[in-house]
Amino acid sequence: MRRRRNISVWVGFLIVLAAFVTYPTVFARFPGTRDVPWASLLMFAAGLALIARGLRLAHREPQLYRGRIFGAILMGLGVAATALFGFVFFHLARDLPSSRHAPRVGQKAPDFTLPDKDGSPVTLSKLLDSGASGADRLNGVVLIFYRGFW
Protein backbone atom coordinates (compact mmCIF):
# COMPACT_ATOMS: atom_id res chain seq x y z
CA MET A 1 0.00 0.00 0.00
CA ARG A 2 1.19 3.44 -0.87
CA ARG A 3 1.95 5.52 2.21
CA ARG A 4 0.46 8.95 2.73
CA ARG A 5 2.46 12.11 2.40
CA ASN A 6 3.33 13.57 5.80
CA ILE A 7 1.74 17.00 5.45
CA SER A 8 2.25 18.09 9.07
CA VAL A 9 6.00 17.91 8.72
CA TRP A 10 6.08 20.05 5.59
CA VAL A 11 3.56 22.63 6.75
CA GLY A 12 5.38 22.86 10.09
CA PHE A 13 8.68 23.42 8.36
CA LEU A 14 7.17 26.10 6.10
CA ILE A 15 5.79 27.90 9.16
CA VAL A 16 9.24 27.87 10.78
CA LEU A 17 10.77 29.31 7.60
CA ALA A 18 8.00 31.92 7.42
CA ALA A 19 8.67 32.87 11.07
CA PHE A 20 12.31 33.43 10.21
CA VAL A 21 11.57 35.57 7.16
CA THR A 22 8.64 37.59 8.51
CA TYR A 23 10.45 39.07 11.52
CA PRO A 24 12.74 41.38 9.52
CA THR A 25 10.27 41.92 6.67
CA VAL A 26 6.97 42.37 8.54
CA PHE A 27 7.02 42.20 12.34
CA ALA A 28 10.04 44.46 12.81
CA ARG A 29 7.98 47.30 11.32
CA PHE A 30 5.57 47.38 14.24
CA PRO A 31 6.85 48.15 17.76
CA GLY A 32 4.28 45.75 19.23
CA THR A 33 5.73 42.72 17.47
CA ARG A 34 9.31 44.04 17.23
CA ASP A 35 10.39 44.83 20.80
CA VAL A 36 9.05 41.52 22.10
CA PRO A 37 8.86 39.13 19.13
CA TRP A 38 5.85 37.20 20.47
CA ALA A 39 4.32 36.72 17.02
CA SER A 40 7.54 35.23 15.65
CA LEU A 41 8.09 33.00 18.68
CA LEU A 42 4.48 31.80 18.39
CA MET A 43 5.09 30.89 14.74
CA PHE A 44 8.31 29.04 15.59
CA ALA A 45 6.51 27.12 18.34
CA ALA A 46 3.54 26.26 16.08
CA GLY A 47 5.86 25.14 13.28
CA LEU A 48 7.98 22.93 15.52
CA ALA A 49 4.86 21.45 17.12
CA LEU A 50 3.50 20.52 13.70
CA ILE A 51 6.79 18.89 12.67
CA ALA A 52 6.78 16.98 15.96
CA ARG A 53 3.21 15.83 15.30
CA GLY A 54 4.17 14.62 11.83
CA LEU A 55 7.20 12.80 13.22
CA ARG A 56 5.06 11.10 15.82
CA LEU A 57 2.62 9.92 13.15
CA ALA A 58 5.47 8.60 11.01
CA HIS A 59 6.86 6.62 13.92
CA ARG A 60 3.55 5.33 15.25
CA GLU A 61 2.12 4.33 11.93
CA PRO A 62 5.08 3.86 9.58
CA GLN A 63 2.94 1.74 7.27
CA LEU A 64 0.55 4.71 6.80
CA TYR A 65 2.78 7.78 6.92
CA ARG A 66 6.07 8.64 5.37
CA GLY A 67 8.58 11.05 6.84
CA ARG A 68 10.59 9.25 9.47
CA ILE A 69 13.85 10.34 7.91
CA PHE A 70 13.09 13.67 6.24
CA GLY A 71 10.88 14.50 9.21
CA ALA A 72 13.90 14.20 11.45
CA ILE A 73 15.98 16.27 9.04
CA LEU A 74 13.34 19.03 8.86
CA MET A 75 13.01 18.96 12.63
CA GLY A 76 16.76 19.46 12.91
CA LEU A 77 16.66 22.36 10.46
CA GLY A 78 13.63 23.86 12.21
CA VAL A 79 15.31 23.72 15.60
CA ALA A 80 18.47 25.24 14.09
CA ALA A 81 16.49 28.11 12.52
CA THR A 82 14.71 28.76 15.82
CA ALA A 83 18.01 28.69 17.70
CA LEU A 84 19.59 31.09 15.20
CA PHE A 85 16.69 33.52 15.58
CA GLY A 86 16.99 33.31 19.36
CA PHE A 87 20.72 33.87 19.22
CA VAL A 88 20.45 36.93 16.96
CA PHE A 89 17.53 38.46 18.83
CA PHE A 90 18.41 37.71 22.43
CA HIS A 91 22.20 37.78 22.25
CA LEU A 92 23.61 39.54 19.17
CA ALA A 93 21.07 42.38 19.25
CA ARG A 94 21.96 43.11 22.87
CA ASP A 95 25.68 43.02 22.29
CA LEU A 96 25.96 46.82 22.24
CA PRO A 97 28.71 49.07 23.63
CA SER A 98 27.89 50.53 27.05
CA SER A 99 28.31 54.16 25.87
CA ARG A 100 29.14 55.20 29.44
CA HIS A 101 30.42 58.58 28.32
CA ALA A 102 27.49 59.49 26.12
CA PRO A 103 26.06 62.91 27.07
CA ARG A 104 23.51 62.58 29.89
CA VAL A 105 20.41 64.59 30.73
CA GLY A 106 21.47 68.03 31.95
CA GLN A 107 24.79 67.96 30.11
CA LYS A 108 25.65 70.03 27.05
CA ALA A 109 25.40 68.10 23.81
CA PRO A 110 28.81 68.14 22.09
CA ASP A 111 28.74 70.51 19.12
CA PHE A 112 29.42 69.22 15.62
CA THR A 113 29.41 70.10 11.94
CA LEU A 114 28.46 67.42 9.43
CA PRO A 115 27.39 67.41 5.77
CA ASP A 116 23.71 66.86 4.98
CA LYS A 117 22.43 64.79 2.06
CA ASP A 118 23.39 67.56 -0.39
CA GLY A 119 26.83 67.96 1.12
CA SER A 120 26.08 71.31 2.81
CA PRO A 121 27.57 71.57 6.32
CA VAL A 122 25.14 71.67 9.25
CA THR A 123 26.34 72.86 12.67
CA LEU A 124 24.32 72.00 15.76
CA SER A 125 25.05 75.23 17.68
CA LYS A 126 24.28 77.42 14.65
CA LEU A 127 21.04 75.54 14.11
CA LEU A 128 19.97 76.20 17.71
CA ASP A 129 21.18 79.84 17.61
CA SER A 130 19.52 80.67 14.34
CA GLY A 131 16.17 79.85 15.85
CA ALA A 132 16.70 81.91 19.02
CA SER A 133 14.44 84.73 17.92
CA GLY A 134 11.48 85.31 15.68
CA ALA A 135 8.10 83.68 15.37
CA ASP A 136 9.47 80.56 13.75
CA ARG A 137 11.98 79.93 16.50
CA LEU A 138 13.60 76.54 16.80
CA ASN A 139 13.09 75.28 20.33
CA GLY A 140 15.07 72.12 20.11
CA VAL A 141 16.43 69.23 18.14
CA VAL A 142 15.83 65.49 18.27
CA LEU A 143 19.12 63.78 17.43
CA ILE A 144 18.78 60.21 16.23
CA PHE A 145 21.92 58.13 15.83
CA TYR A 146 21.25 55.02 13.75
CA ARG A 147 23.16 52.10 12.31
CA GLY A 148 22.72 53.18 8.71
CA PHE A 149 21.37 51.59 5.59
CA TRP A 150 24.78 50.68 4.18
Added chain:
Amino acid sequence: MRVIGISVDPPEINREHCRKQGTTFTFLSDTGAEVIRRYDLLHAGAGPNGTDIARPAEFLIDASGTVRWMNLTESFAVRARPEQVLKAVDDLGIASTSR
Protein backbone atom coordinates in the same frame (compact mmCIF):
# COMPACT_ATOMS: atom_id res chain seq x y z
CA MET B 1 11.54 71.05 16.84
CA ARG B 2 13.72 69.51 14.21
CA VAL B 3 14.57 65.86 13.69
CA ILE B 4 18.13 65.04 12.68
CA GLY B 5 19.44 61.59 11.85
CA ILE B 6 23.16 60.79 12.04
CA SER B 7 24.91 57.70 10.67
CA VAL B 8 28.12 56.73 8.90
CA ASP B 9 26.28 56.63 5.56
CA PRO B 10 27.70 59.05 2.96
CA PRO B 11 25.47 61.85 1.57
CA GLU B 12 24.74 59.86 -1.63
CA ILE B 13 23.11 57.07 0.36
CA ASN B 14 21.11 59.57 2.45
CA ARG B 15 20.02 61.37 -0.72
CA GLU B 16 18.91 58.08 -2.27
CA HIS B 17 17.10 57.11 0.91
CA CYS B 18 15.26 60.44 1.13
CA ARG B 19 14.27 60.19 -2.51
CA LYS B 20 12.92 56.66 -2.10
CA GLN B 21 11.15 57.21 1.21
CA GLY B 22 10.09 60.79 0.60
CA THR B 23 11.44 61.85 4.01
CA THR B 24 12.29 65.48 4.61
CA PHE B 25 14.14 65.07 7.90
CA THR B 26 17.75 66.18 8.00
CA PHE B 27 20.18 63.30 7.51
CA LEU B 28 23.81 63.99 8.34
CA SER B 29 26.81 61.94 7.27
CA ASP B 30 29.47 61.08 9.82
CA THR B 31 31.50 58.86 7.51
CA GLY B 32 34.59 59.03 9.74
CA ALA B 33 32.45 58.37 12.85
CA GLU B 34 34.08 61.38 14.58
CA VAL B 35 30.88 62.78 16.05
CA ILE B 36 29.66 59.28 16.85
CA ARG B 37 32.90 58.80 18.84
CA ARG B 38 32.48 62.20 20.55
CA TYR B 39 29.06 61.03 21.75
CA ASP B 40 30.58 57.67 22.79
CA LEU B 41 28.18 55.80 20.52
CA LEU B 42 30.68 53.89 18.40
CA HIS B 43 29.84 50.25 17.80
CA ALA B 44 33.23 49.09 16.54
CA GLY B 45 33.24 46.46 13.82
CA ALA B 46 29.46 46.05 13.76
CA GLY B 47 28.98 47.28 10.20
CA PRO B 48 29.46 45.43 6.92
CA ASN B 49 32.95 43.93 6.61
CA GLY B 50 33.79 44.91 10.17
CA THR B 51 33.39 48.66 9.66
CA ASP B 52 32.54 50.95 12.57
CA ILE B 53 28.97 52.20 12.87
CA ALA B 54 26.80 54.04 15.40
CA ARG B 55 24.81 52.14 18.01
CA PRO B 56 21.20 53.35 18.10
CA ALA B 57 20.60 56.32 20.43
CA GLU B 58 18.18 59.24 20.64
CA PHE B 59 18.64 62.65 22.29
CA LEU B 60 16.31 65.58 22.84
CA ILE B 61 18.33 68.80 22.93
CA ASP B 62 16.82 72.15 23.90
CA ALA B 63 17.60 75.58 22.43
CA SER B 64 20.48 76.10 24.89
CA GLY B 65 22.16 72.93 23.62
CA THR B 66 21.42 70.95 26.79
CA VAL B 67 20.34 67.31 26.67
CA ARG B 68 16.81 67.15 28.14
CA TRP B 69 15.97 63.52 27.39
CA MET B 70 17.88 60.56 26.02
CA ASN B 71 17.39 56.93 25.17
CA LEU B 72 20.12 54.30 24.90
CA THR B 73 18.55 51.03 23.84
CA GLU B 74 19.81 47.71 25.15
CA SER B 75 18.94 45.91 21.94
CA PHE B 76 19.26 47.13 18.37
CA ALA B 77 15.88 45.55 17.66
CA VAL B 78 14.30 47.97 20.14
CA ARG B 79 14.22 51.73 19.46
CA ALA B 80 12.51 54.71 21.03
CA ARG B 81 8.93 54.86 19.84
CA PRO B 82 7.59 58.07 18.28
CA GLU B 83 5.14 58.54 21.15
CA GLN B 84 8.00 58.34 23.69
CA VAL B 85 9.86 61.14 21.93
CA LEU B 86 6.69 63.23 21.59
CA LYS B 87 5.96 62.71 25.28
CA ALA B 88 9.51 63.83 26.15
CA VAL B 89 8.95 66.98 24.07
CA ASP B 90 5.58 67.59 25.75
CA ASP B 91 7.02 67.01 29.23
CA LEU B 92 9.61 69.69 28.66
CA GLY B 93 6.99 72.21 27.65
CA ILE B 94 8.98 73.16 24.58
CA ALA B 95 6.26 71.93 22.25
CA SER B 96 6.91 72.80 18.67
CA THR B 97 6.12 76.14 17.16
CA SER B 98 8.03 75.04 14.10
CA ARG B 99 8.69 71.71 12.49
